[in-house]
Amino acid sequence: MRGIRALSAIGLLGLTIFMLACGGSDGGGGQNGDDFAPDGGGGNAAADLRLLGGDPLTLDPAIAGDAGSASYIVELFGGLVTLDRNLQIIPDIAERWDISPDGKVYTFFIRRNAQFHDGKPVTAQDFKFSLDRTAKLGQTASATADAYLGDIVGARDVTRGRTDSITGVEVVDSSTLKITIDAPKPYFLAKLTYPTAFVVDKQQVESNPRNWTRKPNGTGPYKMVEWRLNERIILEANARYHLGAPEVKRVLYNLAGGSSLTQYENNEIDVSGIGINDIERVQSQRDALSQEYVTGPNLSISYIGFNNNTPPFDDPKVRQAFSRAIDREQIARVVLKDMLPIANSIMMPGLPGYNANARTPTFDPEAARQLLAESKYRDARGLGTVTMTEIGGGATVGFDTQAIIEMWRQNLGVEVSISQAESASFFDDLDQGKMQMFSIGWIMDYPDPEDIIDLLFNSTSRQNNTGYSNPQVDALTLEARTEQDTTKRLQLYQQAEQIILEDAPWIPLYFGRDHFVVKPHVKGYDPAPIVIPFLRYLSIER
Amino acid sequence: MDSGTTSYLVRRLMWVPVILFVVSFVTFALGRLGPGDPVRVAAGQFRDDEAFERIRAARGLDKPVYEQYYIYMEGVLTRMDLGESFRYQDYDVSEIIFPAIWRSAQYNAVVLVLTLSMGIPLGVFAARRQGTWADPASISFFLFLQSIYSLISVPFLLLFLALKLGWLPASGWPRDCNVTLDFLPQGYECIGVLSAEAVIPIIALSLPAVAIWGRYTRAFTLEVMREDYVRTARAKGIPESKVMTRHVLRNALLPLSTMIIFSLVGLLEGSFFVETLTGIPGIGRLAFEAIGGRDYDMIMAIVMLGAVTFVLASIVVDIVYTMIDPRIRYGARSN
Numbered sequence: 001m002r003g004i005r006a007l008s009a010i011g012l013l014g015l016t017i018f019m020l021a022c023g024g025s026d027g028g029g030g031q032n033g034d035d036f037a038p039d040g041g042g043g044n045a046a047a048d049l050r051l052l053g054g055d056p057l058t059l060d061p062a063i064a065g066d067a068g069s070a071s072y073i074v075e076l077f078g079g080l081v082t083l084d085r086n087l088q089i090i091p092d093i094a095e096r097w098d099i100s101p102d103g104k105v106y107t108f109f110i111r112r113n114a115q116f117h118d119g120k121p122v123t124a125q126d127f128k129f130s131l132d133r134t135a136k137l138g139q140t141a142s143a144t145a146d147a148y149l150g151d152i153v154g155a156r157d158v159t160r161g162r163t164d165s166i167t168g169v170e171v172v173d174s175s176t177l178k179i180t181i182d183a184p185k186p187y188f189l190a191k192l193t194y195p196t197a198f199v200v201d202k203q204q205v206e207s208n209p210r211n212w213t214r215k216p217n218g219t220g221p222y223k224m225v226e227w228r229l230n231e232r233i234i235l236e237a238n239a240r241y242h243l244g245a246p247e248v249k250r251v252l253y254n255l256a257g258g259s260s261l262t263q264y265e266n267n268e269i270d271v272s273g274i275g276i277n278d279i280e281r282v283q284s285q286r287d288a289l290s291q292e293y294v295t296g297p298n299l300s301i302s303y304i305g306f307n308n309n310t311p312p313f314d315d316p317k318v319r320q321a322f323s324r325a326i327d328r329e330q331i332a333r334v335v336l337k338d339m340l341p342i343a344n345s346i347m348m349p350g351l352p353g354y355n356a357n358a359r360t361p362t363f364d365p366e367a368a369r370q371l372l373a374e375s376k377y378r379d380a381r382g383l384g385t386v387t388m389t390e391i392g393g394g395a396t397v398g399f400d401t402q403a404i405i406e407m408w409r410q411n412l413g414v415e416v417s418i419s420q421a422e423s424a425s426f427f428d429d430l431d432q433g434k435m436q437m438f439s440i441g442w443i444m445d446y447p448d449p450e451d452i453i454d455l456l457f458n459s460t461s462r463q464n465n466t467g468y469s470n471p472q473v474d475a476l477t478l479e480a481r482t483e484q485d486t487t488k489r490l491q492l493y494q495q496a497e498q499i500i501l502e503d504a505p506w507i508p509l510y511f512g513r514d515h516f517v518v519k520p521h522v523k524g525y526d527p528a529p530i531v532i533p534f535l536r537y538l539s540i541e542r
Numbered sequence: 543m544d545s546g547t548t549s550y551l552v553r554r555l556m557w558v559p560v561i562l563f564v565v566s567f568v569t570f571a572l573g574r575l576g577p578g579d580p581v582r583v584a585a586g587q588f589r590d591d592e593a594f595e596r597i598r599a600a601r602g603l604d605k606p607v608y609e610q611y612y613i614y615m616e617g618v619l620t621r622m623d624l625g626e627s628f629r630y631q632d633y634d635v636s637e638i639i640f641p642a643i644w645r646s647a648q649y650n651a652v653v654l655v656l657t658l659s660m661g662i663p664l665g666v667f668a669a670r671r672q673g674t675w676a677d678p679a680s681i682s683f684f685l686f687l688q689s690i691y692s693l694i695s696v697p698f699l700l701l702f703l704a705l706k707l708g709w710l711p712a713s714g715w716p717r718d719c720n721v722t723l724d725f726l727p728q729g730y731e732c733i734g735v736l737s738a739e740a741v742i743p744i745i746a747l748s749l750p751a752v753a754i755w756g757r758y759t760r761a762f763t764l765e766v767m768r769e770d771y772v773r774t775a776r777a778k779g780i781p782e783s784k785v786m787t788r789h790v791l792r793n794a795l796l797p798l799s800t801m802i803i804f805s806l807v808g809l810l811e812g813s814f815f816v817e818t819l820t821g822i823p824g825i826g827r828l829a830f831e832a833i834g835g836r837d838y839d840m841i842m843a844i845v846m847l848g849a850v851t852f853v854l855a856s857i858v859v860d861i862v863y864t865m866i867d868p869r870i871r872y873g874a875r876s877n
Contacts, residue, residue, distance in 0.1 A: 057584075058631040065584065140600030141631075143585050143593035159593065213632045228729070229633060230642060230823030232717055254717055258821020262700045262712040424836050425577040431589060442587070462589045 047540050049522065050269045052260050053253035055229055059213035061195035062134035063142035067443065067531050070195050074533040075235060075251075077198040077218035080108050080127065080177070081189055083532045087350065087447040089189050092243070093122055093199060093219060094177075103184025103484055110175045114242045116201050117223045124177040130199045131169050135159050147445075148196035151181045151188050184482045186489060187448035193532075194446060221246045221536040230255055235535075246536035261517070265289075270522050274515040279337050282517055292517040296527040297350050299444035300512030301343050301452075304388070304404070307436050308505050309467040312383040317375035319504040322437075323361045325368035325411040326404055328509060335399045340510035346452060346497050348511045350529045353449040353490040353497075360501045360508055365411040372412055380413040389429065390439040392420035400509075401439060430465050443512070444530060449493040453477060457500050468505035472496075547864050551857065558853055565849040566842070567611060573838050574607045580628035580836040614842070625839030629832065635843045638828065641729045643847070645715070646812035646824035648735035652744055654805060657751040662798075664752065665759020666791065672764060681760065684753035692746050696819040699742045714743045714820025734822075743820045747813060758801060762794040769793075796867055800859050807855045810847065 056069040061077050064070055074082070082092040091097075094108035114122040131149065138145025138159035149155040153168030168180040181188050191197070201217040215224050221243070222235040233253040237246040254269065264272035274282050274293070282289045306313035306322075313319050328342045341349075345358030377383050390401060397405075397418050408414045416437075421429060429435050445451050454477040455461050459469035476496040483489035500506070518525040523539045581597050598604045602613060617623035624635035664680060671677045704712040716739045719732035734740060766772065767790055775785045812826025825844065832840040 055630060057629055060632065063631060065588065138593065139596060141597065143581075143588060143590045143597065146590050146593045147588060160596070211632070229630065229638060230828070231715065231732075252717065254713060254821070256713060256715040256717075256821040256823045257818060257827070258713045259697070259700055259819055262704060263821075266704050266708070266712040268711055268713055268717075422834065424579075424583045424834075427582055427587065428577050430587075431582070440587075462591070463587065465587075 046542055047248070048250045048252050049248045049535070049538065049540060050252045050254070051271055052257070052263060052269050053233065053255055054257070055255050059216055059227075061198035061200065062130070062137045063144065064195045065142060065144040070531045072233070073195040073198065074220065074531055075222040075535055076216055076220045076224055077195065077200070078220045078533070079192055079198040081192050083193050083447065083530070085526065085528055085532065085534065085537060087530060087532075089193060103186070103482070104181050106179045106181070106188070107172070108177045108179070110177065111242055112175065114219060115240055116217050116219055117238060118201075118217050120201065122199055122219055123174040124171045125174060126199050126202060127177050128169055128171050129202045131197065132158065132165050133200070133205070134196055135166055136164060144196050148191045148194050151183070151185055151191070153180045153182055184484060186484060186486065187446070187450045190446040190448045221533055222251065232256075241536070244536070247539035248535060251535060264517060270519040271525065272517050274517060276337060276339060279339050279515060282515070289517055292520060294516045294518050294525060294527065296514055296529065297348065298512040298514050298527070298529045299348055299351055299447060300441055301346065301348055302340075302439070302441035302509045302512075303343070304507040304509065305438050305440060305466045306505055307433055307467055308469070309433065310436060312377050312386065313436060315375045315377065316503055317371045318377060318383065320361055321368045321371035321375065321412060322408065323504050323507045324364045324371065326407050326507065327363040329363070331400050331403045332510060335403050336510070339515060340513050343508035343511045346500060346506070346508055347449055347493065351444065351447055351449065353493045355494045355497065358494070358497055358501060361504060368411055383414060386414060386416045386436060387419050388416055388437040388439060389419045389421060389426065389435040391423050391426045393422060394420045433465070433467060441512075447530060449490065450481065453493045453496050453500070454481065457496070457505070466505040468500070468503065470499060470503055473499050551860065554857055554860070561853055562846070562849060566615070566846055569842060569845045570611045570614065571607050573836070573841055574610065579603060580838060583836045584628065614839070624843045627837055627840050629835040629837040629840065635839045637729070639825070639840065639843050639847070642812070642823060642825040642828045643810050644730050645734060645822060646817070646826060647809045648733060649740065649743060649747060649822065649824070650809040650811070652735050653747045653751065654809065656744070656748045657755055658802070661752045661755025662759045664756035666763055666786070668756065668760045669763035669767065670786070681753070681757060684756050687749045688753035690750065692750070692813065692815045692819070695749065696742070696746050696816060699746055700820070703742055710741050711739045713739055714817070714822040715739055743816050743822055746816050746820070758798060759794065762797050763790055766790045766793045799862065799866065803855055803859050803862060807851045810851055
């Protein structure tokens with residue numbers, strides 16, 4: 001008797017959940033208290049842009065450091081300057097700026113019509129508050145403040161907790177802001193396009209320091225309507241946006257994930273990324289999807305890095321031999337299905353300074369064996385054990401890695417073993433120079449060669465994780481840091497790049513490229529090579 | 543409940559804090575002592591030792607593990623504060639974890655009801671047809687379903703039910719929630735399981751589980767059917783249907799009820815693959831992300847919630863046992 005009762009109690013529980021839920025559907029027609037209904041009602045669903053997205057890790061521009069968060073932040077907020085689609089620095093909230101003859105003092109003139117979403121005008125004081133706040137958060141919350149504002153005089157005093165106000169950021173009057181940097185660095189302006197330097201509403205931040213990002217009062221082309229963590233984000237066009245109101249009035253992000261292309265084909269989202277399993281299909285003329293296929297480069301590169309300080313890769317000839325033993329063209333064609341272009345340089349197309357004539361050691365098995373024989377290790381046996389580490393769960397090795405390993409075996413007679421580490425451990429080991437050889441990539445933070453040539457190859461840089469050191473490269477990158485003539489500056493980086501390619505601390509593999517399918521009614525979807533506020537360039541025409 | 547059982551239960555309850563302490567400390571220490579930390583994970587390839595040290599210090603990550611543990615537990619016990627997410631920096635752990643559990647639980651509840659209502663009749667059917675072809679055929683069919691991995695079943699379901707037939711959406715959670723319970727707190731109102739979106743994940747989650755219940759029911763039923771009192775009942779001329787319901791099923795359900803209680807604990811879990819493939823913002827996916835992102839406080843909260851519910855459920859099972867079967871006595875010495 002009791003056994004039965006216990007069971008029916010559980011059955012009832014299930015039933016109750018059902019009934020409660022159904023009851024709710026009768027009464028709760030409204031959309032959780034919002035003043036619009038996503039389908040019909042206040043909004044025009046046919047005019048919405050529907051995207052699949054991930055949750056931003058934070059919407060606070062001061063601490064955001066990842067591309068995912070930045071892609072939302074640039075739509076919601078703004079700074080003094082921003083990037084257009086050609087990656088040119090253009091005015092945002094500052095309508096113009098002067099640079100002092102010594103290249104160290106920037107005076108920004110803030111446009112009169114710039115407003116926060118709630119209609120409050122943006123002032124120089126707001127920028128002073130925001131930059132000071134970012135630097136203060138740098139003490140405890142995020143390392144991005146040091147990276148992006150560290151060039152400003154006094155910024156590091158704030159991130160180190162010595163003072164509360166950046167001395168190099170001064171309010172001249174409510175529409176004039178003066179920023180002084182420590183050396184005439186032409187790439188400083190590019191750093192200001194990153195969220196770290198964006199303006200926030202002092203009143204909102206101070207009245208609700210923990211939760212204000214749920215519905216931030218920004219200055220960007222879009223306003224936040226709703227952010228339900230893990231479920232959805234709804235953005236609405238800012239009709240008063242100072243660079244022109246966006247055409248797409250509403251953007252819906254599905255944050256719950258799922259199978260992107262299936263949702264796209266089922267007409268649940270308007271844009272889907274294309275992975276390697278689907279690329280042949282969308283490129284095939286016979287498939288209707290090929291009409292909706294869009295591709296474009298992004299500012300990233302994948303490479304194999306050598307630890308230049310430990311055997312056997314302390315000998316440049318060994319590195320060159322490994323480089324020349326790989327047929328990257330074949331791998332790109334067969335394994336990667338031509339999704340990624342081969343990298344023959346370090347700076348990628350689209351980045352100022354890209355050099356189409358840069359020469360990376362080409363595939364030549366004969367030369368590779370010759371180089372290995374000339375090295376101090378003489379032959380494959382002399383190298384000892386060679387291990388390449390990549391990020392992974394330990395189950396399977398990527399086909400491209402397998403191909404590379406096989407080419408080393410065939411062309412050099414070297415058995416390279418693979419070690420996989422999950423990303424947290426990988427970066428730990430990378431940092432401590434524990435790996436002999438590693439497979440990884442680099443995504444540009446801002447479109448300036450300094451962010452890759454100087455940061456990764458100058459021997460004094462903390463980011464230099466190959467341990468590469470060449471006095472010539474050090475001198476060239478140092479000179480480029482403050483060279484005011486743009487052409488000359490880019491030439492310096494190109495010179496440094498050519499030396500690096502010959503020394504081969506890296507094997508550059510492929511440049512980044514994005515592949516999408518986009519519904520025909522979405523116009524202007526031309527993927528940007530780096531995170532920029534780009535929704536405002538789109539329109540929907542049915 | 544007799545005094546022996548009561549004192550047994552009291553002793554078991556006294557062990558609970560000890561078990562939870564061990565689980566929590568081991569989880570906490572393993573996370574902290576393992577490679578990588580949330581500050582570095584958040585920074586990716588970016589490096590600034592001085593800034594990292596500063597941020598670690600500000601978050602207390604530079605303190606010895608036992609001290610960090612003390613600080614964390616103090617927050618949990620005195621303020622019910624599960625900490626802040628290192629990953630979703632704008633949210634507290636409890637703001638993320640409970641809605642995710644709630645979403646997974648909705649699916650699991652429906653799945654449990656469905657699988658029980660299919661599995662138990664299946665088991666009884668198979669037991670009664672023991673020795674005929676129907677028994678192995680029905681059980682093998684469901685065993686076959688059980689052995690299809692969700693990584694395979696979900697794409698097939700998506701392909702046919704969503705793309706080919708166009709009957710169902712391909713996402714697993716409604717974007718515009720049509721069924722809401724407005725009296726629930728913010729973030730919990732949506733009853734996403736009552737939507738077209740939920741159908742594919744529910745099928746994917748239910749099919750494998752039917753066989754489990756079917757096989758257990760069959761085994762328990764067969765055991766009871768061999769009992770003397772069943773033969774006696776039949777010999778008395780009681781109709782077979784009554785024998786089955788009154789004598790067989792009732793006794794077969796006793797062991798089954800234990801399993802059902804434990805599977806209620808499972809309501810709080812999530813299936814990583816089904817949630818990822820169909821897009822359900824549930825706890826399975828969240829747990830996976832939390833571990834990859836070294837989201838310490840989130841991992842702690844997820845593991846501890848699992849531990850607490852499991853320990854409590856096993857005590858509940860003991861209590862329920864004495865209630866439904868008076869023959870069971872704990873702690874009573876047999877003379």
